[in-house]
Amino acid sequence: MTDSGTMEIQNHTHLPHVESGEKTDLMKRKEESLHSFRERVGDVLATAQRDITYHIGKTPVAIAYPEGEYGQEMQEIAHEIGFKLIFTNKKRLNYIEKADSVWMNGIGRIQRRATADSEGFFESVGMR
Numbered sequence: 706m707t708d709s710g711t712m713e714i715q716n717h718t719h720l721p722h723v724e725s726g727e728k729t730d731l732m733k734r735k736e737e738s739l740h741s742f743r744e745r746v747g748d749v750l751a752t753a754q755r756d757i758t759y760h761i762g763k764t765p766v767a768i769a770y771p772e773g774e775y776g777q778e779m780q781e782i783a784h785e786i787g788f789k790l791i792f793t794n795k796k797r798l799n800y801i802e803k804a805d806s807v808w809m810n811g812i813g814r815i816q817r818r819a820t821a822d823s824e825g826f827f828e829s830v831g832m833r
Contacts, residue, residue: 707761715767719753747782780810
């Protein structure tokens with residue numbers, strides 16, 4: 706797929722999606738030091754980067770936060786790892802006039818659940 710030049714694979718971490726309402730645990734825990742948080746989350750992001758790069762042959766430049774969970778510390782870690790595009794779960798269209806920044810943070814996206822039908826999805830985003 707990626708060899709065709711029409712598809713790219715980016716990072717979404719290696720954590721599984723949880724349908725039970727639990728979070729993917731990428732936010733800082735109350736009892737956790739900032740150092741421990743940065744180390745833990747940095748490992749999560751770096752593991753997926755390493756695995757994708759190994760299997761695909763290209764290093765991802767974008768991350769879509771699972772469940773849209775992120776905070777200032779998470780943004781800094783993502784930037785330090787080398788992500789240039791950071792997608793949230795904020796439902797919105799993005800209007801990017803000029804990419805004069807080294808990296809773009811907080812890009813909205815529209816999540817489509819696996820159970821959603823195409824017609825309903827496109828209606829929900831105003832495309833029908």
